[in-house]
Amino acid sequence: MVKFIEIDPDEIPNFRESHRGRVSYPILKSFLETGKVLVRLDRTGMQQTLVSLNSSLNAYIRSHSLPVKMFNRGGEIYLMRTDTNDEGKVTPADIHDFERNRDNVGVAPKELTDNLDNIPLVSDEVDERFEQEKDQTTK
Numbered sequence: 001m002v003k004f005i006e007i008d009p010d011e012i013p014n015f016r017e018s019h020r021g022r023v024s025y026p027i028l029k030s031f032l033e034t035g036k037v038l039v040r041l042d043r044t045g046m047q048q049t050l051v052s053l054n055s056s057l058n059a060y061i062r063s064h065s066l067p068v069k070m071f072n073r074g075g076e077i078y079l080m081r082t083d084t085n086d087e088g089k090v091t092p093a094d095i096h097d098f099e100r101n102r103d104n105v106g107v108a109p110k111e112l113t114d115n116l117d118n119i120p121l122v123s124d125e126v127d128e129r130f131e132q133e134k135d136q137t138t139k
């Protein structure tokens with residue numbers, strides 16, 4: 001039989017409360033709201049190591065399709081916006097815009113779909129490509 005013995009947290013050496021909440025969201029949200037193109041992340045006071053923070057930020061950027069490129073130089077993390085215009089200025093956006101539009105990935109803009117009736121669909125080409133690609137897992 002298993003017994004549970006209550007212990008005071010102060011009695012355990014190096015005990016700290018778990019880190020609650022997400023780390024990546026507040027960092028990336030704040031960065032996107034600044035409107036700056038390139039920044040170095042100040043990690044002063046953060047509990048996560050460089051590798052851990054790098055991994056979690058990268059995963060969040062990829063999974064939410066954010067317009068951010070992250071890279072490391074000299075033990076520092078740099079964040080760069082990829083949604084800049086021709087003048088190098090950031091197109092104003094919010095992290096919530098990307099989360100809302102994530103469901104619309106693959107939907108063609110209306111101006112591209114207006115003239116689809118004028119494009120002939122060649123069934124021979126469709127059949128030929130189907131035969132070539134039907135057993136492939138990737139194209």
